[in-house]
Amino acid sequence: QVQLVESGGGLVQPGGSLRLSCTSATDLSFYTMKWYRQLPGEQRELVAGSGSGGSTDYGYSVKGRVTISRDPTKKTVYLQMNNLKPEDSATYYCNAGLGGFSYWGQGTQVTVSS
DSSP states (O other), X not given: OOOOEEEOOEEEOTTOOEEEEEEOSSOOTTSEEEEEEEOTTSOOEEEEEEOTTSOEEEOTTTTTXXXXXXXXXXXXXXXXXXXXXXXXXXXXXXXXXXXXXEEEOOOEEEEEOO
């Protein structure tokens, strides 16, 4: 069982930045790590993904504004978000996948508002 804990969400003004963290007691180096976001009543949307080999992928709506990165020494995956917009407001979830298994964190709320 892989437990993931997200943090770093909060209230930020439009144009501002946030860095979300996803931390685990498990070595995440071999896992595909992804960040999703979700609004109430809607499906989860892929924000960013990071393969174990170093590849990255980004959702169309955030491309150029977010960066996913890893710190293996801290067993943490980050999501740096810049130039935030009100439509980025959502609950952000971290996901770890390996060998058909998929694990989710509890989510962290991001609100972009003036």
